[in-house]
Amino acid sequence: MSNRRSRSRQSGSSRITEEQISDLVSKLQDLLPEARLQSNARVPSARVLQETCNYIRNLHQEVDDLSERLSELLATSDMSSAQAAVIRSLLM
Amino acid sequence: MPSSASADAEGARSKRKRGSSAACASDGSDQQGPSSHWLTPRAQQAYSSKLLQALRLVRGGTGTPTCSASAPAVRDAAYRALAVAARGRSRWSRAILARSRRRRALLRARRPPPPTPRHRQRRHQQQQDERPAGGLAGRAKVLARLVPGCRSLSLPALLAEVSDYVAALEMQVRAMGQLTHDLASSSSAPTTASTMIAPP
Numbered sequence: 001m002s003n004r005r006s007r008s009r010q011s012g013s014s015r016i017t018e019e020q021i022s023d024l025v026s027k028l029q030d031l032l033p034e035a036r037l038q039s040n041a042r043v044p045s046a047r048v049l050q051e052t053c054n055y056i057r058n059l060h061q062e063v064d065d066l067s068e069r070l071s072e073l074l075a076t077s078d079m080s081s082a083q084a085a086v087i088r089s090l091l092m
Numbered sequence: 093m094p095s096s097a098s099a100d101a102e103g104a105r106s107k108r109k110r111g112s113s114a115a116c117a118s119d120g121s122d123q124q125g126p127s128s129h130w131l132t133p134r135a136q137q138a139y140s141s142k143l144l145q146a147l148r149l150v151r152g153g154t155g156t157p158t159c160s161a162s163a164p165a166v167r168d169a170a171y172r173a174l175a176v177a178a179r180g181r182s183r184w185s186r187a188i189l190a191r192s193r194r195r196r197a198l199l200r201a202r203r204p205p206p207p208t209p210r211h212r213q214r215r216h217q218q219q220q221d222e223r224p225a226g227g228l229a230g231r232a233k234v235l236a237r238l239v240p241g242c243r244s245l246s247l248p249a250l251l252a253e254v255s256d257y258v259a260a261l262e263m264q265v266r267a268m269g270q271l272t273h274d275l276a277s278s279s280s281a282p283t284t285a286s287t288m289i290a291p292p
Binding site for chain 1: 147151161162163164165166167170171227228231232234235238239247248251252254255257258259261262264265268269271272275276279
């Protein structure tokens with residue numbers, strides 16, 4: 001944690017910082033499902049951040065939905081079934 | 093208690109990784125490491141095991157066998173398992189684990205059981221699509237609020253955390269979806285499941 005703070009506080013030249021940001025935004029863009037279809041397209045950084053915000057919200061919503069579904073399933077089945085399910089998925 | 097012990101063990105194991113974070117910042121190829129780690133089937137299987145252990149604790153913690161795990165408890169267990177799987181290498185995972193530890197401390201201090209964590213639900217509530225002013229800086233501020241523990245980060249550090257967090261969330265959705273599917277199919281055929289797997 002202290003390493004990260006000291007690294008961010010380093011006063012490198014703005015050229016290096018901008019290059020670093022551009023590189024990180026490009027990597028972030030590769031993670032977005034919409035941008036994957038047009039991997040060659042040059043998208044502005046603000047747009048990438050906006051799409052990332054929307055994508056994280058979608059993922060959070062999916063986790064909430066799956067949590068509710070899992071809660072229902074755990075109420076109707078015992079834990080040994082859950083263990084069997086995971087063992088089966090591990091064997092796949 | 094065993095989950096916190098394993099978390100401490102993982103924390104101790106990750107000291108070498110924490111020291112090399114500077115190298116990761118300078119070397120572009122190493123930046124692929126944390127994000128691509130979540131894509132491996134091994135990571136997903138490891139997460140599924142941790143999630144199952146966490147769910148067992150959630151069910152066991154209620155005391156009454158008939159009492160089922162609530163959806164917020166399942167979600168909190170899922171995020172905790174995700175943070176443990178990240179082994180404290182990222183800021184967001186340490187923030188999630190710290191939040192769990194604070195909640196556990198409150199549980200210990202308070203005699204009656206606390207109410208369900210609805211503040212967590214409020215935090216993850218779907219917001220209206222915001223159009224903040226200021227372009228890059230405004231969007232970065234919104235993005236920082238979506239990732240645990242990253243509100244005060246500079247933009248390069250935030251972007252690195254976000255890449256890892258998005259990849260981890262995608263793996264979590266895949267693993268939970270698979271687990272949900274397996275549970276649904278096993279509950280519909282209980283005889284087959286009990287026959288296939290010998291009881292431990």
